[in-house]
Amino acid sequence: MTRPADWSLELQLEQVEERAVDPDVKAAIADAIRYLHSGRSQKRRGGRELVRLLEIARLRASEESEWHVVRQVQDSLDYLDGSLLRPDFEEYYRIHQDGPRNELNRDYVAHTFAAAYHFLEWHYRKILENRRTATVDEVLQQLIDLSNDGRFVDAPAERPGRYRIVRGRAEMALWLERVLRYRIEVEDPTGDSRRIVSSADALAVLADDEDGLALLRAAELKRQAESLAEIRRIAEDPDATEHAMQTKLEEQPWIFGGRFVGADARRRLVSGDEIDIPLIRADGSLHVVELKRSRGASIVKRHRNAWVPTAEVHDAVSQVVNYLVGLDEHRQRIYEEFGIETRRASGLVLIGYPAGDTDAAEEDVNEALRLFNAHLSRIEVMTYKDLLDNADRALGWT
Incomplete structure (x- = not known):
């Protein structure tokens, strides 16, 4: 979203026009x-059309090799999209100031810097007073x-002139931001989340309180992130x-977007085969995950000036094909015995971790697998790195 055009931008563009040489x-x-x-009414117009006109001006300047103008017009565009902040923009072009530097900004930075370090020194002493054995890392x-x-300081109405920092708000805000951005829903917080409460009464209090429920979910999000780091x-x-x-991986079924089938059922879904990770997805379909080596696996090879999947990948895909054939052949028995519908079953092969195990760059590996997957019907091949990177993005860590 662009910043509204203002007087500072107008003055800067007038400077740029004066410095331009070529008539065009x-x-x-x-x-x-x-x-x-x-x-209208002497209001300045901005928006996409102004951005388009500035991009044309930048192009004209580059065609005439007026690189100083190119840089200045780029500053105008950066100011409009918010990446160049007003204090820097106005000081670069000495807008609204007589001297070489803005003394008000300088004094503001100096006083803020001094006050911040004074506050940190005071808080550091308070920590050591309460915990004399605290290590440097703990204090830090x-x-x-x-x-x-x-960042989330508030000003209590009942205490004029005083401000308050409530500990833990940053984690809650981070959780809320990621939920809103990535639509993450945690329906059954477990593990670390449940250990937060120590009694039924405490659980009832947290469940009835919006902030308490947010803390439970934030703890679950943190647990998932820590588990991802361990898997990586x-x-x-x-x-x-x-x-x-x-x-x-069995401890984190959310990575695949489903819930696990029980271990006993896993061994009996297809006679003679034990599927590594069978999952039931949200739409009720069965999803088969076949695990192969992470490091040391041969994923792609060079063939006629292109990178193509190796025999190791093809063998893994064939193994999953056999699983799906067996599921199709025993569909009725599986449904009657386990209540699982296998008609829409799909498969995933996890193999390899592009990190020096192949001469191909990671981008080449991903492109080769993408083309390979495009010709498969119910099976997908993915590297462990790709799986974990996707999970990280779902949590908002990358």
């Missing part, structure tokens, strides 16, 4: 200024937490076993 460049900048002045973490919570560590470890990876 001057005319393009003049068009932008003319549009800026065309608003408390100061970091305080800094994060400080295993995936990057060349000595880790498939069993270690399977154990950790």
